Amino acid sequence: MSHDSETTQLLEPAAPPGAGVVGGSPATPTAGNAAALNATKESLEDYTLRFAPRSYRKWSAGVVATSALGGIAYLADFSIGANIGISYGTVNAIFGILVAAVIIFATGFPLAYYAARYNIDLDLITRGSGFGYYGSVVTNVIFATFTFIFFALEGSIMAQGLELGLGIPQWLGYAASTVIIIPLVIYGMNTLAKLQVWTTPLWLLLMVVPVGYLLISHPESIESFFAYTGESGDGGPNLASVMLAAGVCLSLMAQIAEQIDYLRFMPPRTDANRAAWWRAVILAGPGWVIFGAIKQIVGLFIAIYLIATLDPAASATANEPVHQFLGVYQEMMPAWLAMTLAVVLVVISQIKINVTNAYSGSLAWTNSFTRITKTYPGRMVFVVVNLLIALVLMEANMFDFLNTILGFYANCAMAWVVTVASDIAINKYLLKISPKVPEFRRGMLYAVNPVGFVSMLVSAGVSIAVFFGAFGSGIQPYSPIFAVGLALVLPPALAVLTRGRYYLRRTDDGIDLPMFDADGNPSDAKLTCHVTGLEFERPDMVRSAQDAPDGGPQYVSSLALSTDKTGELVLPAQK
Numbered sequence: 001m002s003h004d005s006e007t008t009q010l011l012e013p014a015a016p017p018g019a020g021v022v023g024g025s026p027a028t029p030t031a032g033n034a035a036a037l038n039a040t041k042e043s044l045e046d047y048t049l050r051f052a053p054r055s056y057r058k059w060s061a062g063v064v065a066t067s068a069l070g071g072i073a074y075l076a077d078f079s080i081g082a083n084i085g086i087s088y089g090t091v092n093a094i095f096g097i098l099v100a101a102v103i104i105f106a107t108g109f110p111l112a113y114y115a116a117r118y119n120i121d122l123d124l125i126t127r128g129s130g131f132g133y134y135g136s137v138v139t140n141v142i143f144a145t146f147t148f149i150f151f152a153l154e155g156s157i158m159a160q161g162l163e164l165g166l167g168i169p170q171w172l173g174y175a176a177s178t179v180i181i182i183p184l185v186i187y188g189m190n191t192l193a194k195l196q197v198w199t200t201p202l203w204l205l206l207m208v209v210p211v212g213y214l215l216i217s218h219p220e221s222i223e224s225f226f227a228y229t230g231e232s233g234d235g236g237p238n239l240a241s242v243m244l245a246a247g248v249c250l251s252l253m254a255q256i257a258e259q260i261d262y263l264r265f266m267p268p269r270t271d272a273n274r275a276a277w278w279r280a281v282i283l284a285g286p287g288w289v290i291f292g293a294i295k296q297i298v299g300l301f302i303a304i305y306l307i308a309t310l311d312p313a314a315s316a317t318a319n320e321p322v323h324q325f326l327g328v329y330q331e332m333m334p335a336w337l338a339m340t341l342a343v344v345l346v347v348i349s350q351i352k353i354n355v356t357n358a359y360s361g362s363l364a365w366t367n368s369f370t371r372i373t374k375t376y377p378g379r380m381v382f383v384v385v386n387l388l389i390a391l392v393l394m395e396a397n398m399f400d401f402l403n404t405i406l407g408f409y410a411n412c413a414m415a416w417v418v419t420v421a422s423d424i425a426i427n428k429y430l431l432k433i434s435p436k437v438p439e440f441r442r443g444m445l446y447a448v449n450p451v452g453f454v455s456m457l458v459s460a461g462v463s464i465a466v467f468f469g470a471f472g473s474g475i476q477p478y479s480p481i482f483a484v485g486l487a488l489v490l491p492p493a494l495a496v497l498t499r500g501r502y503y504l505r506r507t508d509d510g511i512d513l514p515m516f517d518a519d520g521n522p523s524d525a526k527l528t529c530h531v532t533g534l535e536f537e538r539p540d541m542v543r544s545a546q547d548a549p550d551g552g553p554q555y556v557s558s559l560a561l562s563t564d565k566t567g568e569l570v571l572p573a574q575k
Helices: 004-011 031-042 061-070 076-088 090-118 122-131 137-166 170-179 189-217 220-227 239-263 274-284 288-310 312-316 321-332 335-373 379-395 398-430 450-467 476-498 558-562
Strands: 526-528 535-537 541-543 555-557
Touching: 061 189, 061 239, 061 274, 061 288, 076 090, 076 137, 076 239, 076 288, 076 321, 090 122, 090 220, 090 239, 090 274, 090 288, 090 398, 122 137, 122 239, 122 398, 122 450, 137 170, 137 239, 137 321, 137 335, 137 379, 137 398, 137 450, 170 379, 189 220, 189 288, 189 321, 189 335, 220 288, 239 274, 239 288, 239 335, 239 398, 239 476, 288 321, 321 335, 335 379, 398 450, 398 476, 450 476, 541 558, 555 558
Parallel strands: none
Antiparallel strands: 526 535, 541 555
16 A cells, blocks of 8 residues: 555556546645545555445456355354353254354345445445444444454464464463464455465365364264253253354354455456356355354364263363364374364464454444544554454453353344345335435435334344343343344334335435446446545445536545535535
8 A cells, every 4th residue: 555656546447448437637636635535545455435346346256255255264163163062062052053044144145145236345235224324333333343352262262272282371372363463454355365265275174174084983973962962961952042052153143244345346247157146145145154054063063072082071172173173183193293283273264264354343443433533544543453452352361251242242243234134125125115226425325214223223222131131031042033033123114114214315416327337237437536536436426515616517436525524525415
């Protein structure tokens, strides 16, 4: 991001002759547009506050999918599976994992489709799906919380590996796992895509081989796995235990937002790539949970093997992935090589997921801060903020309270994601009350839309109260049902009640050019932003409330609007 003189060309390559660049001559930089110009320069590789333009999206569907799935290489799934299995037994844990997987897949599908089709992240989707321009700020905070919780969880796992393999104290391992990520998230999607693609084959090899070895060389471990009843010894099928297990797994629901941070860079969908496009969207979008569920079950399988076959006292560390894989590696090879491979697996996994956690968290914080303050501080400020919060959690030993932390957080994540999914699936497609095309630009949306905003607050509030036993211990395990159920039915109910009047402040953005091309993809026609003097693609632009000196129209990017403190560029509401 240091080559400012090349910023314009790199951000949006100049359109070829006849490509439809309109909007007047570039503005002369002044103090008034300096904030927007600086924000534009710093969003070179991450498109923090805006639509991802076609000129930047040069990856194939397969590369985007591989990059997105590389972000789920985290080892937290192994800990989650082991924890819920040790607590509730194998049968209840598996049912809980499957219940959570079905809910996550069903709610993640419409979100992933919208991200890939319209090339916007989950915050921009949320704005136009019942929350409003400022209403989605609270969901950004929920997502940012997800990123630092799971950064801390993965950092803790890496510190465990460094202590076991190299004798590094955990407090120092926490710091090392944090600092090592910072240089990797500076340059955004280009660097992340390469990192994920290059490291995935080795990661798969290190993870799959030991599991295959167990199944082939110790077939009796399968019987022990299904017979395991948990710490209480009463792990038979039990609905309450299933829902408690599902609640922990559902804390991962916000992972779809990280998948979307990659999916928004999908290429346009055409007849030529339709099959590959859909395959990538489904596999790397909601399909992430299939791999996640498998990892959770594998984590439980290895933990039970260690407890039942090797050492019953191993339950103290059987929920730690480094001990899980070390125990299996030691069955296969010399101790020194087993230790080396276990540490390598932990480090690779931690880096693969935590670059995504740091990247996505910084986007969420920056987006919210800029909208509220109309000031763009630079994404790297919030990379540091997010990592400092995660480091505090690690030093506070959050790993010992994993189930409680994730169970509580799940209620917030479910309320948000299910509310947005409900608005898309029911309000947009079934009831046709919510505008089908997502809107995210300032001035086009109301500040707050009660349809999504109220639905999320009510569903999260009620489910959290249930989780903490406010309505009695009998229904306490069923907080996920309240979160999902309320978030599913409240958006259509409120949309009907308000007759959809709070979705759009304006229906006309003042631009005559079509928003989409012949294939229904966002148009790549260019317009010049009169604030920054840079060219942006059509979906990112609206007409400015300020006309040109000659009385003609001027256009402004959503990025420049987000830093407009006076509001003088915002078009008035339509009657």
